[in-house]
Amino acid sequence: MSFLKKITVHWERVAGKDTYPFNIPALKSLQELDTNYNVVFFIGENGTGKSTLLEAVAAKCGFGLLGGGKNFVFNEESSPTFEEILSLAWLPKVTSGFFLRAETFYDFACRLDQMAREDGGVVYAPYGGSSLNEQSHGEAFLALFNNRFNRQGLYILDEPEAALSPQRQFAFLRIINQLEQKGKAQFIMATHSPIIMAYPGAVIYSFDGARVSRINYEETEHYQLTKAFLNDRERFFMHLFAD
C-alpha cells in the first residue's frame, strides 16, 4: 500500500544551489518525485544523493534518525535544511514508520541496550526480545525487520542489504512482500543490491547523471554488471585486469 504519493521540492525557498545538499547534480533538477508505489528504490553510484534525499524525507515525516543523523554542514546560517524545502503528499497520512541508516545500526542497538538497563529489558520486546548486540549483524537486522515492521506505516531504509547474506536478502524480500501485499506498508529504500532491487512491481529511480530518472531493472548497471560477471567471470576479469 502506498501512503506517500509524491515528494515536491520547493526550490524557490533556496537562495543558491552551490552548497551541500543543494548542489548535488541529480537533486538540483528534481522538482517532483512520484512515490505512489508500494516499493520504491533509489539506486545510483556512490555519492549521487540517495541518502541525502532519504534522510530529508525521513526528517520531514518526523521519524527519528535512528542512531543519529548526519551532521549537515551549511555555509550560510540562513540556508534552509533540505527537509524544509520538501512537501509530502499523503493518502492516507500515516504517522508510524521507521528510518534505518545502515551505518548507524550499531549506535541504535547500543541505545536500546541503554534503555533496557533502565526498564529491565521491556524495550527489547519489538526487537525479538533480546539485545541486538547479542545477535550477529544480519540476525539483528532480520529481528528488527520481523518484529518492528508490523504496524501500518512507511519504512525508509538505507542499504538494508548491508548486513544480509544472499539467503537473508531473500528472507527480507519475503517480509516486504507479506507487508506490502497486506496493505500494511510502503517501503522507500536505497540499495546497491541486484537481488533487493529486483523486487517485482517496484519502481526504480536512478540518481546517476543530471536528473533522477526511472529505470527498468534490466537497464541498471547493477543487473548488467552482475550478470556479465556471473555469466563469464574469466572473461570479465581478463578485461578488468587488462593494461
Ligand SMILES: Nc1ncnc2c1ncn2[C@@H]1O[C@H](COP(=O)(O)OP(=O)(O)OP(=O)(O)O)[C@@H](O)[C@H]1O
Ligand atoms: N554533511 C555533508 N556535507 C557536505 N557534503 C556532503 C555531506 N554529506 C554528504 N555530502 C556529499 O553529498 C553527496 C551525496 O551524498 P549521499 O550520502 O547522499 O550519497 P549516496 O548516494 O547515499 O552515496 P552511497 O551510495 O555511497 O551511500 C556526496 O558527494 C557527498 O560527498
Ligand SMILES: [Mg+2]
Ligand atoms: Mg548513501
